[in-house]
Amino acid sequence: MTVRKVIIQVRLNEGMPKQGNPNTPYSPEEIAHAAIACHRAGAAVVHYHARDPHSGAASSSVELYAEVVRRIRQECDLIVMPTLGASMLPTAEERLAHIVAMAKDPATKPDAIPVDMLTTNLDRYDRDRKDFVTEDRVYLNTTRMLKYLCRTARDIGVKPASMMWDVAGVRLTEAFLDMGLYQEPLFCEIPLFRDGFESFGHPATAEGMDALLRFFPPGADWQWFTDTTGGNDFPVATLALARGGHVCVGLGDHHYAELGCPTNAQLVERIVDLAKLMGREVASTSEAREMLGFK
């Protein structure tokens, strides 16, 4: 039996502050520079959030999002998956607006978007204070909104990636495949969560991952990644490598002070080494494009 090659995705920044690791990129220049370095180290997919270049605050500026893709495209064929971000925006149209604008120009068109297959509370727990940081953050994704995101992405030539936070997300993904809103090979991801994220998702453990994998339809062509929000990516990456999955790593998940505050590219180098140790060859970007069903 041939072992499937592993696709490495780097999650460059999310909402993480430079205070924890100064290598966390904010500006389009920093984000694109980090992405290109990660590509050279072995990553095939890049996920990023646009940030205010000075404060690091989340931004929904089309120009900041587009400038990242423009710079990456000049250097390499990385698969680019910007966030829809701004999860508290009330409508799917607003959440997708920057993607629709970017897709109009081949120089800034992204390849994929993440679609979160659930509605959930999104409040962080503070164990020291013994209370939640917020109490009213509802991440709303009605069925109508999810259909809009998938259908519009398909219409503008961007691949929707199914983010399955729980077993219901797996079943909802099957229904969306049945409706033609997703297509195989399915680009999908199991986001797992560490401490502070108790009110949603599954824990970043073998049990948390396997609970979803058990419901994957047998024989289906689901190209699945895992990621670890709020913690070190390597334990879950090791589990995914052993199970034939694809992996995420990056400063968006964790500062990695214990590794001396590395760059994103240095984290990718370590994941490449880990994959090789475990007998998994690393997919090139063109191989990843074929495995994930990009034309």
Ligand code: ZN
């Ligand atoms: Zn993200």
